[in-house]
Amino acid sequence: MSVERVERRLAAVVAADVAGYSRLMGADEVGTLEALKAHRREVVDPAIAAHHGRIVKTTGDGMLVEFASVVDAVTCAMVMQDKIAERNGKATQKIAFRIGINIGEIISDGDDIFGDGVNIAARVENECEPGGVYLSGSAFEQLRGKTEFFFEDPGERELKNIDRPVRLFAVRSAVGGRTETAALSPPSRPTPPFLTSPRSQCCRLPT
Amino acid sequence: MSVERVERRLAAVVAADVAGYSRLMGADEVGTLEALKAHRREVVDPAIAAHHGRIVKTTGDGMLVEFASVVDAVTCAMVMQDKIAERNGKATQKIAFRIGINIGEIISDGDDIFGDGVNIAARVENECEPGGVYLSGSAFEQLRGKTEFFFEDPGERELKNIDRPVRLFAVRSAVGGRTETAALSPPSRPTPPFLTSPRSQCCRLPT
Numbered sequence: 001m002s003v004e005r006v007e008r009r010l011a012a013v014v015a016a017d018v019a020g021y022s023r024l025m026g027a028d029e030v031g032t033l034e035a036l037k038a039h040r041r042e043v044v045d046p047a048i049a050a051h052h053g054r055i056v057k058t059t060g061d062g063m064l065v066e067f068a069s070v071v072d073a074v075t076c077a078m079v080m081q082d083k084i085a086e087r088n089g090k091a092t093q094k095i096a097f098r099i100g101i102n103i104g105e106i107i108s109d110g111d112d113i114f115g116d117g118v119n120i121a122a123r124v125e126n127e128c129e130p131g132g133v134y135l136s137g138s139a140f141e142q143l144r145g146k147t148e149f150f151f152e153d154p155g156e157r158e159l160k161n162i163d164r165p166v167r168l169f170a171v172r173s174a175v176g177g178r179t180e181t182a183a184l185s186p187p188s189r190p191t192p193p194f195l196t197s198p199r200s201q202c203c204r205l206p207t
Numbered sequence: 208m209s210v211e212r213v214e215r216r217l218a219a220v221v222a223a224d225v226a227g228y229s230r231l232m233g234a235d236e237v238g239t240l241e242a243l244k245a246h247r248r249e250v251v252d253p254a255i256a257a258h259h260g261r262i263v264k265t266t267g268d269g270m271l272v273e274f275a276s277v278v279d280a281v282t283c284a285m286v287m288q289d290k291i292a293e294r295n296g297k298a299t300q301k302i303a304f305r306i307g308i309n310i311g312e313i314i315s316d317g318d319d320i321f322g323d324g325v326n327i328a329a330r331v332e333n334e335c336e337p338g339g340v341y342l343s344g345s346a347f348e349q350l351r352g353k354t355e356f357f358f359e360d361p362g363e364r365e366l367k368n369i370d371r372p373v374r375l376f377a378v379r380s381a382v383g384g385r386t387e388t389a390a391l392s393p394p395s396r397p398t399p400p401f402l403t404s405p406r407s408q409c410c411r412l413p414t
Contacts, residue, residue, distance in 0.1 A: 069215035
């Protein structure tokens, strides 16, 4: 058996970044940074801690977070987006995050994590609309019957540098109160066509 | 958010049992028990420990094992089956295990684990030929490019008490030296038709 021994584990990987970060920074550098730090301090970090996540790394406008449970990961992401949307309602400097979630067998090296499970999470996040939470098909499969969220299925996408199409799912709150977040900050790319496509299906999974 | 808080985690769940256990016990109770205990002591338990698995529970002829990594789980299972086949070659009392592997978001309660991730592992194991290792599609998805095994794809199966069809994959050693184990102990049910079906595909996954 010539399988190389490395430290591996199954994990839910969450990639998040700020939609239109460069544009926001260009318009108001200090205000954007202050708003971002306030979201981190008052919403993001407490939500991650409450849902047993671990911040693996942060970049200027993004972060990579690992959870042992995909239910915890998606619940945390939805709590974050709901609270940020609420805060944005009162704020002058409105910041919207994109969040992508995948599950995968990751490789662990010290505090950092690697592997296509991580890369796919980042690509799924790239596809996500501002204020939204997108899942890969693998993450979705493990959520069946385990949450009260709804899932919208835009079908498969070809993701950059991923050798096979990845099925995506958009997570929606049962109360349907989150659609206004999509309009907060114009997406840096055209709104994905599936959002109004007749192929879209919004389904309540069996519980 | 009315999602109930329970302790959850992603895990690779391995279900194993002895093929034709009742028949073996009926024919030679003491010899079967002794052979089984020797396999446990000399092969099964050391392999599980070496691959960082945790024995969740044992029954007379079976066990449930949890791994953080599906690569570790499948490598452990294949090591076990290879060593048991080798020992059976010299033994008068030949014992063959069936092994099923699934990944799932399991619920943890003390030392025990629950959830459809566990149920599906047990059902996948039921489908497995004696001496073999079968995976669910979810487990297979996380192995792409991460091992040197081959995978045979019998397609989807309807599994008892599982509300959706589950895709199965049979794991094969790269050396192809394990086919004789299937003949060790006649299966307690007819050999699944896919083993000779033209629909079968044996594929080397991209590495």
